[in-house]
Amino acid sequence: MRFAALCLLLFPAFFASAQPVKTIISLSPHTTEMAYAAGLGDKLIAASDYSDYPEAAKSLERVANYRGIKMERIVALQPDLILAWEGGNPTREMTRLEQLGFKVFYSNPKSLEDIAATLEQLGQFANTPEQAQHNAQDFRQRLDKLRLAHKEKQPVSYFYQLSTSPIITVAGDNWPSQVFSLCGGQNIFANSTVAYPQVSQEQVIIRQPEVIFGTSHAAADPSVWNNWREQLPAVEKQHIFTVTSDWLNRPTPRTIKAAEEVCQYLDQVRESDL
Structure with a gap:
């Protein structure tokens, strides 16, 4: 209040x-x-x-x-x-x-x-x-509840694929970075000077994300990344997840569903690394 x-x-x-x-x-x-x-x-x-x-x-x-x-x-x-x-x-x-x-x-x-x-x-x-x-x-x-549950958990590096062709992601505190940060996600393109930068597969590989996220509107298609299985931890360990786009990309009450979904996936990754 x-x-x-x-x-x-x-x-x-x-x-x-x-x-x-x-x-x-x-x-x-x-x-x-x-x-x-x-x-x-x-x-x-x-x-x-x-x-x-x-x-x-x-x-x-x-x-x-x-x-x-x-x-x-x-x-x-x-x-x-x-x-x-x-x-x-x-x-x-x-x-x-x-x-x-x-x-x-x-x-x-x-x-x-x-x-x-x-x-x-x-x-x-x-x-x-x-x-x-x-x-x-x-x-x-x-x-x-989510913040309390994840405030001390191990950070997990991720790549969020906002679109497929071209490959666009999000940087800094631009939406929806806040959702991933809540769950302990670390954006591999956080320091980009562009809010929504266009990136290449090679740039993603260099940064070695543990997780790749896509949405139902712009899915992170595993086939796009399969050729890089040996170079990308996220592909090798099958840590490629699809999040509901309207939950994630629209800042509304349903965003909390996206946060719960992302937190669940990141917890799954942490458990698999134990």
Whole structure:
């Protein structure tokens, strides 16, 4: 509760006027999912492409995609609140919507804790905040459990294959590195100067990851790495795992499922090395 109170203090102007709203538009899949988790699902009237969770989101009108947003349609719908992905939705169009008087809530969680905090912030717009508070509390409890269980475990080096052709990974603290770090994973490309660098198989081999992770959308195909079985510990020991992409890549309450999945795989690797 103290953490939630601090969040409200950090955003006094926005949340001082926060009150239940009647209509909401979401401009990214993760903000759509967050809205439902915060008890705002019945207020959503439109969303972005790929807003596919929960099931009810699939029937919403589409007003945004990777190319941009449908300004005229959004203006015509006159939503009370717009949920946007900070850094993901086009800045020029978002600024224009604000100039037209639309209230915009920006979401871009940088840490796992930010997911729970964002839920509570969104709950300010619900008729009652109980659902948001409950889901935020559940998320924090499961997160604390994982953190406590893995804080002293042996680090495991990993490579996360975000895409196959070209091979792209993640560096530094960029999402979803936080999920792997929670479980004691050490990113072999953590020090890259590019947030999402394109890498080669040779660069991966030089760094000798103990584990290779892929997702259901961009699977780490064992056949891609089989030629390097003798050079790569992860391939030799069959430590190539697929994680559910929407759980991992979208910063939402389901991220905790990705964390539990990743922690389980890393524990499996540790046990096999005993």
